[in-house]
Amino acid sequence: MSSERSAERRIVSVDALRLGDHACMGTADVAGESPWKVFTAYTRTSLARREKVLLVMDPDDLTDDEVVTLLDAGGGQAVAAWDSGQLVLRRNTEMYVPDGRFEKERTIDAYRAEVDRSYAEGWSGLRVTADMSWAPRVRLDPERLLDYEASVAPLFADPLFTAICWYDRRRFGDELTARFAEVHPVRVVDLPDSPPVTGIPEGGRIAGGAEPGTGPEFVEALREALDHRNDAGPGHFVLDLRDLCFMEAHCAWQLISLAASLPPGSAVTVRCGELLALVLEQLGAAEVPQLVVRVEDEAAAAG
Known part of the structure; x- marks a missing residue:
């Protein structure tokens, strides 16, 4: 990432993300240490703006049907987006380690292809959130993951690509989670439930x-x-x-x-x-x- 973007490091709520932001969120940043309230607001905002949403989740997380039901909350918007292809769910092992090995350039190319696909399908942009727990699952050296996070700047040169990388501190620990946050220009934090x-x-x-x-x-x-x-x-x-x-x-x-x-x-x-x-x-x-x-x-x- 450029030194200009790096110097711009911000702490924001999910609705304050700008187009083109590369953001980090840790479980310590959200109430109850569940990211789904944040992801739900992120998804609903993106769908309303006619952006495509790609949620990259851990294989041990909720099933696809459970995720769509949770995001929809009976409103019908997420269900319709799922049916139309505006909302897409993938597993992080599929995106990052499809053959059990992590290759930085292959992963960057995969996300670049997702951006191109969203444009070809007529959406106004692509919003991604990715659970990074695949890394400890395959025992990836943290330095390699830090290098990857610092190398994805070309993806965010497209101002209509926005992403949140979610780090579960129960898997990464406090020290590593803090280091990963440092290489992201933006940190997403939760807002209180009650509206003061x-x-x-x-x-x-x-x-x-x-x-x-x-x-x-x-x-x-x-x-x-x-x-x-x-x-x-x-x-x-x-x-x-x-x-x-x-x-x-x-x-x-x-x-x-x-x-x-x-x-x-x-x-x-x-x-x-x-x-x-x-x-x-x-x-x-x-x-x-x-x-x-x-x-x-x-x-x-x-x-």
């Missing part, structure tokens, strides 16, 4: 998740943020949702409804990422005069 509200001068910032299990907390957080308004008349304030890692449609509808309930002349500016803006648009946000949706990328968020 943090005050900002114009309104409130909400982080966390807005899924079925946390929906009531999210709605309460919204109400708390909106309580800053002046009940005597129109209010003007901002909801900063750029740190929100995922939002179910019902929670988005609640946001629209709460904005619509404000007095005429009120203005609620929602600062959010592309995916949340798309959900709000599909649910009719444009029909609520009190609601303004402003898409801001990570560079704006950092400012």
